[in-house]
Amino acid sequence: MATTKRRSMGQISGENVVIEVAWMYYHEGLNQQDIASRLAISRATVVNYLQEARETGLIRITLAAPAFTTHRLAVDLCARFGLRAAYVVPDEGADAEAAFARVVRGAAEWLPDLLAPGDRLGVAWGRTVHDLVEAVEPHRIEAMTVLQLVGSMATPYGFTAEACSTRLAQRLQARCLNLHAPAVISRADLAAELRAEPILKAQLDQLQGVNKVLFSVGTCAADSHIVSSGLASPEDLAWHVARGAVGVLCGRFIDAEGRPVSGPLDARMIGITLDRLVGLEMGILVTPGLDKLEATRAAIRGGYVTHLVTGLTVAQALLAG
Template sequence: MVGTKRRTTGRISGENVVIEVAWMYYHEGLNQKEIADRLGISRATVVNYLQEARERGFIRITLASSAFTTHRAAVELCEKFGLTSAYVVPDEGADVETAFYRVVRGAAEWLPELLEAGDRLGVAWGRTIYELAEISEETRIDDLTVLQLVGSMATPYGFTAEACSTRLAQRLGARCFNLHAPAVLTNAGLAAALRAEPIIHDQLERLETCNKFLFSVGTCLPDSHVVGSGVATVEDLEWYIGQGATAVLCGRFIDAEGRGIPGPLDERMIGIPLEKLVGLDQGILVTPGTDKVEATLAAIRGGYVSHMVTSLGVAQELLEKG
């Protein structure tokens, strides 16, 4: 510590020296050379210890959310689209994957601030939500419940729908209620019978108690996740596009104004109805890429969004096209 005599790592155990270096660097404001001199080690070793501290989760580095929610583009999004709040991360010079993870990390850091004791958070599915759950820091929000809003399905990304809700609940110290049924059945009669089963019936009723909703809206492009996951076939997608489909929200198709499009999938689906996701306390939309601009506009127009996390590039396109 400040004022102590120089020491060597021989007197500090392996894990303790990592913590010691992190403490001196982040809490006492010593630079790498000063730490190296204090501990009798090289500057390169200090760098390695700091990296190890980050990798082992000893260090949590966050930026104040106000840096992103008061950004000019965030304010303009709220003013133009009537949002309660928006969180905009920089993406200048970033490639698609880098921008994706910046938005996901921003959402993971902001989400705990949006939640309160007693909340019932409905969670959609997809790569964005799964990666958000994976990257979230562990925290605890009293009496928080996480609800899986759509049944299970295959996925090209190597995780299941229930993994999104389960992992996020673990990170937030919340109770988790998953939906133990397929997202889509082969025929309407089978789906109706399954919805009538007492266990599934109770689970579906529980979904309608959610007061906040975390999601990323899907596109109607040929490589849409709704096709890759097996919820819809290419023929289904083409049919819905012919009816004006612009986006996919919790496995349901919506048009450019955010209105649900009744179709052949609805009677075969197991999940929360779209109308139950409008008018909640919060609809938290995470949009990581410009490929989802039109879909995002549809979700906003439909009244599903009160809070939004996105990148500057996406925000600018939304403002231009909205």
């Protein structure tokens, strides 16, 4: 009769016990009670060790992208809107924050599959992009460059535009090119002078070579991030909304068809222009909630999107519209 060898905690020390527990659970297929019996520890301790293994990066749990990109709604989105790919995350029964977290996590897991050696990836800003970047597992993509698309600004979330690009570059072991200037200048003539400065001009010129972009869209609601960050005043927002603006893309306003709604604010901005975001090799849009539904439709119609990451609820709403 076969016997199971028991090992006590005294025989396994420090980090090794976490690895041992993770190996038994994920590679040997033992359940938590079996592991507890083998190591002479409680089941609760096994649960804690498995949690520690995930939090410290010893274990990475991912689901294969085809599970989401071949979902019926993902296929329907591509057919309806001419997208090259869509990644639809289940969110039934999830509240707004839980749905947000699921979509951001899904985008973080899919992103490395969409990148290739030598890419020049432009990165926008905002909570969605920031949280996505934080969720990306470290990868190395050869000869890759990450570029900040919009200048710096204040933010109520405690991060900056350059933090998004810098952090992603670190995750991907890529070169990082940031814009060393505010996103909005007080006067148009001063902004023009800054754009002509050799150092900043060289940085802006680099944006011309971007072949892929990662972004979310902003809304034109009164509490829009474009206002809370100081990029636009409530008066600026009202001015653009009165002229048909329904969304914000990299700090620029767009109408329901994705066309630029240009105004005095554009002359004061430091960052990529909307015409440079159309016709790229890849435009990766992440839409985590229904509040961005109208802006998402506009971005798709404007030709800025080739790849979409969203939740099931948003996907159904897009298709119903």
